[in-house]
Amino acid sequence: MVGRKVSIADIATAAGVSTATVDRVLNRRGGVSAMKEDRVLAAARLLGMDRALDRPPSRTLRIAVLIQTPANPFHAALREGLDLAARIYAAFNMQFFVHHIDPKNPAGIAATVRECHAYNGLIITSPDDERIREAIKALSRTIPVVTLATDVAGCGRAAYIGPDDHKSGRVAGDLMGLFLGQEGGRLLIVAGSRDITGHRQREAGFRQIIAERYPACHVMAVLETGEEQAAAGRVVEVAFRQDPALRGIYHLSAGAGPIVVALQRLGRLADTVIITHELTEDRRRLLKARRLAAVIDQQPLLEARMAVETMAKLHGRMAGEAASVATDIQIFLAENA
Structure with a gap:
């Protein structure tokens, strides 16, 4: 409605109601069903009638x-x-x-x-x-x-x-490669569940950039925790006992704290790069203490x-x-x- 003021007739046409109904809604006279009121207010907002913008709908x-x-x-x-x-x-x-x-x-x-x-x-x-x-x-x-x-x-x-989780995974892979340097190393991915789209996409993006840019880095396994925090620590401890050459963990889900505890118990925290997601308060503390290398947050x-x-x-x-x-x-x- 550029160039002229929005009229009640314009709103009535857009909402598919009569001008009398629009008048009742805008002037709060009542007698209009909640469904029609919603349509009138939506049309008024869409057309840019300022006095409708702060009009609270009656239907919850x-x-x-x-x-x-x-x-x-x-x-x-x-x-x-x-x-x-x-x-x-x-x-x-x-x-x-x-x-x-x-x-x-x-x-x-x-x-x-x-x-x-x-x-x-x-x-x-x-x-x-x-x-x-x-x-x-x-x-x-x-x-x-x-x-x-x-x-x-x-x-x-x-x-x-x-977020674009594939891109997030690529960012994580780039960070991992940069932290490990030319020496590279064996990597572990710890996911909550591959049934979660975001986790699959993060894994795919991570693998993709590792393959493209960091030939000395190798993903050895993907472990799932079922989104259980304690399980993250358990699977990491088992993996590091079985493969002491692991140097990096890309962690996609809950359980950063238990992972840190497990690596401390093994004496491997100082020489392992951990990259995870979501800057919760516990991860902020771990990051400040340099127990985690980086956190990618999706706000x-x-x-x-x-x-x-x-x-x-x-x-x-x-x-x-x-x-x-x-x-x-x-x-x-x-x-x-």
């Missing part, structure tokens, strides 16, 4: 959120970000209902997804399993779904908010906020296109942690 949107328990520090950060975003955008009248999921139980996750049909939207951080994929695909026919932090391929979701608080914004856009409660967003990563060393 109930949004389901599926993430792991706070025992996983990254998912605790996602929850913190969602709670913060809910407060920042309270005017959107959206309530978030968090359900904790077990990444080792894809059938249970799929069942939980199917139970979300009574909600107005779903934000989910989940493994990429066929059962989960099909459940999301069916649900997305009736409500918008946003995947957060890691994607689920071919699930019909409306948008993905999170979970920002991701969670952007997921909330995207859901608001999908429901017409925030202006702008509800598109997928590849979030930036940050590299932290001991001196900038």
Whole structure:
């Protein structure tokens, strides 16, 4: 509507309602269903009617959120970000209902997804399993779904908010090669689960750049922990006892602390390069103490906020296109942690 003021008739046409309905909504006279009110306010925002921007919708949107328990520090950060975003955008009248999921139980996750049909939207951080994929695909026919932090391929979701994990893996591989130098060495990858898209993509990116640029470095094994922190320490201790020539660990998931403890017990911490993801408070301490070489952070608080914004856009409660967003990563060393 460049060049002239937006009219009630313009909004009525865009929303598919009468001008009387638009007048009732904008002037808060009541007597309009919540669904029509949402359509009118969305159209007004889209067309740029300023006086509609701060008009709070009367209908509360109930949004389901599926993430792991706070025992996983990254998912605790996602929850913190969602709670913060809910407060920042309270005017959107959206309530978030968090359900904790077990990444080792894809059938249970799929069942939980199917139970979300009574909600107005779903934000989910989940493994990429066929059962989960099909459940999301069916649900997305009736409500918008946003995947957060890691994607689920071919699930019909409306948008993905999170990093380019293949690029993150390449960054980690480049750092590993630079830290080890010309001598290179034998490397271990410790993943939470290869069923998680982000973990597969990180591994692929890491392997790719190691092969391209660092011929003296060799990935010897990929070990999975099931996203359990204690398991990370156990698998690393076993691997280093079996192969004392290991010199580097690329760690993709929970359990950085137990890995450090295991290497300390073996007397191998000082000569092992550990690169991991997500600058949680415990990893910040380990990094400052130079127990970790580098941490690649994907800014979970920002991701969670952007997921909330995207859901608001999908429901017409925030202006702008509800598109997928590849979030930036940050590299932290001991001196900038």
